[in-house]
Amino acid sequence: MSRPQIQSPSLKIHCGNLAVEEVGALRRLLNLLASHLRYPWELVEDLTTAHLVILNVDQPGALGTATAARVIGCATKPAAHPDAKMHRPLRAYELLAVLSEIKPSDTPQPQVDRHADDWRYKLRSWPLDLAAYGRDQLTIMAAITREYRCASELAIRTGVAVNVVSECLQTLSRLGLLEGEPEQRRLPRVDPQELGRWHSLASRVGQLLGFRR
Amino acid sequence: MSATWKLLFIGEPGAGKTTCIAAVSDIEPVSTDVGCTDELAQIKETTTVALDYGELDLGRDGRLLLYGLPGQSRFRFMFDVVKEGLLGVAVLVDATRADPLRGLRETLATYADEFRELPCVLCLNKQEVPARGLLESCQRLLGEFGLVAPVLVIDARRRSDVVRIFDMLFLLLEQSSVRIDRQEMVAWH
Numbered sequence: 001m002s003r004p005q006i007q008s009p010s011l012k013i014h015c016g017n018l019a020v021e022e023v024g025a026l027r028r029l030l031n032l033l034a035s036h037l038r039y040p041w042e043l044v045e046d047l048t049t050a051h052l053v054i055l056n057v058d059q060p061g062a063l064g065t066a067t068a069a070r071v072i073g074c075a076t077k078p079a080a081h082p083d084a085k086m087h088r089p090l091r092a093y094e095l096l097a098v099l100s101e102i103k104p105s106d107t108p109q110p111q112v113d114r115h116a117d118d119w120r121y122k123l124r125s126w127p128l129d130l131a132a133y134g135r136d137q138l139t140i141m142a143a144i145t146r147e148y149r150c151a152s153e154l155a156i157r158t159g160v161a162v163n164v165v166s167e168c169l170q171t172l173s174r175l176g177l178l179e180g181e182p183e184q185r186r187l188p189r190v191d192p193q194e195l196g197r198w199h200s201l202a203s204r205v206g207q208l209l210g211f212r213r
Numbered sequence: 214m215s216a217t218w219k220l221l222f223i224g225e226p227g228a229g230k231t232t233c234i235a236a237v238s239d240i241e242p243v244s245t246d247v248g249c250t251d252e253l254a255q256i257k258e259t260t261t262v263a264l265d266y267g268e269l270d271l272g273r274d275g276r277l278l279l280y281g282l283p284g285q286s287r288f289r290f291m292f293d294v295v296k297e298g299l300l301g302v303a304v305l306v307d308a309t310r311a312d313p314l315r316g317l318r319e320t321l322a323t324y325a326d327e328f329r330e331l332p333c334v335l336c337l338n339k340q341e342v343p344a345r346g347l348l349e350s351c352q353r354l355l356g357e358f359g360l361v362a363p364v365l366v367i368d369a370r371r372r373s374d375v376v377r378i379f380d381m382l383f384l385l386l387e388q389s390s391v392r393i394d395r396q397e398m399v400a401w402h
Contacts, residue, residue, distance in 0.1 A: 020310035126363040128348045202383035204274045211380035
């Protein structure tokens with residue numbers, strides 16, 4: 001009787017802000033290393049499903065303030081960069097070392113940050129790969145494009161569940177796209193009149209042109 | 214009385230302003246195109262010398278006026294003409310130009326103060342898959358001028374892509390605390 005085959009979970013890697021040619025090089029290296037890796041791998045566009053994010057930290061502000069263990073920085077001179085673990089361009093032996101330390105099950109599931117309301121956040125810049133983000137995430141980003149807002153305020157304003165808001169903030173933070181400031185207020189300020197001000201106009205234009213509101 | 218709101222498409226000649234407005238306007242867009250006589254003739258036959266104009270009838274919600282303005286600093290005075298009731302700005306860039314950032318830099322240097330107060334998107338036109346480096350350079354340039362805005366890759370000839378610009382601008386408008394004075398005008402019809 002043959003043993004049932006157990007499908008290993010694949011290690012999902014998101015290439016963050018790496019250039020297209022660097023992503024291609026990473027793909028080729030991973031193919032070369034495939035027989036030495038403990039887990040199958042796949043490059044993913046969706047950050048929220050990634051187990052590992054590789055970032056080019058030579059790019060100013062790439063890492064941001066709130067980093068997570070699963071973010072690996074690479075730089076042309078990693079010895080001179082405190083956030084870099086690997087060389088850029090990527091080298092096979094460093095990649096192998098990093099990937100050997102990570103397993104898919106190690107990755108903590110995103111959780112609601114209990115302290116999220118201690119901080120208010122604003123976008124430093126929008127991500128470039130907008131197609132990788134869903135409607136909820138884009139709505140959250142729109143809400144923190146010009147103003148600092150805390151998680152619960154964002155949840156009320158956008159109608160997106162607070163845990164989704166927190167996941168999105170964590171993702172943006174890992175990519176270095178957020179700036180934060182301590183929350184001074186006890187309760188989020190959301191003016192219902194302000195919320196509805198543009199909704200009917202946006203709905204009307206959406207109805208005419210064919211976008212969802 | 215009918216409320217009128219405005220959206221602005223701005224960018225260097227050939228960036229796609231006229232095409233964007235024509236894609237969604239209810240009326241035949243009013244254009245001030247003339248034949249090119251300078252080096253621009255190598256890129257396109259005509260160019261807009263003043264502004265483009267189109268509009269969307271919003272029924273009881275009034276009208277949405279669509280303006281296309283050149284991004285060069287010498288046309289700065291035209292912005293003052295359209296700024297009242299302006300809901301948002303789409304900055305257009307022809308991604309196929311030899312130096313697409315030159316015109317963008319001039320536009321941002323001229324209007325960054327105004328753009329910071331409004332929903333704003335940057336649209337890279339005419340190239341389906343622009344180099345990542347160009348996207349990054351645009352993002353950096355926005356940052357240099359203190360602007361935070363999404364960068365959309367569009368083909369202005371596709372109506373669906375132009376609709377994406379509207380979608381994003383209205384998403385930004387709904388989610389921001391921007392205060393825009395409502396402009397009341399006697400309806401033309």
